[in-house]
Amino acid sequence: MGLLKISLRLPSLLALLWAGAGIASAGEYQLTIAGMKFAAPPAELHVGDVIVWRNDDIFRHTATARDKSFDIDLPPKSEGRMTISRAGAVDFYCRFHPTMTGKLDVRP
Template identity: 80%
Template sequence: MKLPMKSLPLLFVLWAGAASAAEYQVTITGMKFSATPAELHVGDVIVWRNDDIFRHTATARDKSFDIDLPPKSESRLTISRAGAVDFYCRFHPAMTGTLEVRP
């Protein structure tokens, strides 16, 4: 079937938007965040998992997210924008990390 040329841009947009998001995990154990994923992109999901016996947070310094993590719990965050985002635990400020998100 041959499509008229004016249909091609719409098909391209549909195809380009079909990329699937990846899911990654950042674990808290021993009062530390695990290494953050190197290939984060907008739309990816981070599962924050607290394996400690203490309550923690994953709180963005730019206030873009603040995830409360009671002991032995997890929460999901969908990445909504590109750039570097520094984060920390509000209860234990020495616990820090950085998300490097690509478009």
């Protein structure tokens, strides 16, 4: 009887610890540009998360917010880090290739 109780409780305890760790830590996400396209950003972004923009192309790009909240210059084969500082939806584009676009959806 005692053994049964323990084996039932352990998985739910582990699940609780796992969920708690997810809430506490900010994430770091790489967002790659390749073939003149931004990769799709992660669906679950939060304030405090870090985005590492990575340009794998041989062309210079930028990750530029339409609301001017960020403007990351990305020479060929380079990376640029930024910490997300506010919640909301932000459309972004490349200043050199305006058809390159994407959107960040940031939760508080």
